[in-house]
Amino acid sequence: MTEHIKSNYNYFRRMKFKRIWDTIKEAVAGTSQDFTKGSLPRAIFLLSVPMVLEMIMESVFAVADIFFVSRLGADAVATVGITESIMTLVYALSIGLAMATTAMVSRRIGEQKPKEAATTAFQAIITGLSISVIIAIPGYIFAEDILRLMGASGKMVTELSGYTKIMFAGNAVIMLLFIINAIFRSAGDAAIAMRVLWIANILNIILDPCLIFGIGPFPELGIKGAAIATNIGRGTAVVYQLFILFNGKRRIKLSWREVQVRFDLIYRLIKISLGGIGQNIIATSSWIGLMRIVSIYGSEVLAAYTIAIRIIIFSLLPSWGISNAAATLVGQNLGAKQPERAERSIWITGRVNMILMGFISIFFITMPEFFIQLFIQDAKVVEVGGVCLRILSYGFLAYGLGMVLINSLNGAGDTKTPTLINFLSFWMIEIPLAYFLAIIAGFEENGVFISVVIAEIFMVSIAYYFVKRGKWKLKQV
Numbered sequence: 001m002t003e004h005i006k007s008n009y010n011y012f013r014r015m016k017f018k019r020i021w022d023t024i025k026e027a028v029a030g031t032s033q034d035f036t037k038g039s040l041p042r043a044i045f046l047l048s049v050p051m052v053l054e055m056i057m058e059s060v061f062a063v064a065d066i067f068f069v070s071r072l073g074a075d076a077v078a079t080v081g082i083t084e085s086i087m088t089l090v091y092a093l094s095i096g097l098a099m100a101t102t103a104m105v106s107r108r109i110g111e112q113k114p115k116e117a118a119t120t121a122f123q124a125i126i127t128g129l130s131i132s133v134i135i136a137i138p139g140y141i142f143a144e145d146i147l148r149l150m151g152a153s154g155k156m157v158t159e160l161s162g163y164t165k166i167m168f169a170g171n172a173v174i175m176l177l178f179i180i181n182a183i184f185r186s187a188g189d190a191a192i193a194m195r196v197l198w199i200a201n202i203l204n205i206i207l208d209p210c211l212i213f214g215i216g217p218f219p220e221l222g223i224k225g226a227a228i229a230t231n232i233g234r235g236t237a238v239v240y241q242l243f244i245l246f247n248g249k250r251r252i253k254l255s256w257r258e259v260q261v262r263f264d265l266i267y268r269l270i271k272i273s274l275g276g277i278g279q280n281i282i283a284t285s286s287w288i289g290l291m292r293i294v295s296i297y298g299s300e301v302l303a304a305y306t307i308a309i310r311i312i313i314f315s316l317l318p319s320w321g322i323s324n325a326a327a328t329l330v331g332q333n334l335g336a337k338q339p340e341r342a343e344r345s346i347w348i349t350g351r352v353n354m355i356l357m358g359f360i361s362i363f364f365i366t367m368p369e370f371f372i373q374l375f376i377q378d379a380k381v382v383e384v385g386g387v388c389l390r391i392l393s394y395g396f397l398a399y400g401l402g403m404v405l406i407n408s409l410n411g412a413g414d415t416k417t418p419t420l421i422n423f424l425s426f427w428m429i430e431i432p433l434a435y436f437l438a439i440i441a442g443f444e445e446n447g448v449f450i451s452v453v454i455a456e457i458f459m460v461s462i463a464y465y466f467v468k469r470g471k472w473k474l475k476q477v
Contacts, residue, residue: 047325054321078156078299078306079147080223080226081291093175096275099276120269127266170231181193203236207232300380330342353401372385398457430451
């Protein structure tokens, strides 16, 4: 009898493992699952797996550049840090448009209107491309002035500004990558978005050392090589995205019928995206403000902060992938007239995200210097970067839940509420508190790090209130 029970137990265990493995393979290969029906945990799993894998590769990209550039010294790292802090304004526009795209496309998919979803997708692409051209020209021309304004050293302005110029000139690939991947994700084709970012980042990781250090037949371009590698990788991925949109057999397929300018849809996209753009500009401009305060303490501290932030990005992006799943589920289920299912998806996803971020925080709190040393051996940079990483990690539980709550509101098309939350958290709390703690209270750069954690805890508290209030369920897009 005992052997019979043991045999049955092993059989059911194997069957359970097989079901899990089959679900993982379905998520990675692409699924035809209707996310407005069936098991909600399974729907979250099918969306989250490719989104997490997508963001893991994006997080690898976030540290790959800094890993290779750090071999060029603290000034090169600081140049990348300042450039990225300015480029976050481009990311803000891209993410804002991607949020509006997610809200509108996922709602049309939930309403079973794929042709309208495709038409909306094309308007988003045209809008993003137009904005990127407007950014590229002045960004390239005034790159040196921008670095000087941000407190860069003379060497950074005169010798390393080529990186900044190339990144601004190629901002269109950033814009399109964000928007088109939002189209895929909001339609439920998260596996395609995952493959797109893997292509972009694998190419970047291969080309980075080749173009920076002149390996093999490649020229030695220094810090410029990092920017060129990034743009080649992302540009190739955008070409692949467009090929899939026009020639693939997925939930959204563009035909020449959808290739027309619809100013009414563009207006709605821009109107919804203004909130998303606003909240991201508020958040990213606060980062610029923090960078400006940190730069007071020299290139070594600035480099330490830059490396620590890249590591934080590495850890947060998979969590961001999970929160993107919540946004898609909220949009599609609101389109299917199932607001209670939409809300349940928020709380289930939020718990998963908090568990993930809590687990990651243990490593950063207990041995932060180890992770900084992977990038640079400078004793001062390692010391400051380790302190920064440890302090910021205390806020990881708040980051995990906060990302899901904010993204869910955006997925419902309510981008104004997160804008208000970001304004209060980052401009009214974070920046004044950072200035006070760092300069007036004498905590120096540590005051900046502490202010980030306090602001994030404040943000998640307000977001929780608005999600529980439930007005987002009535939003029309």
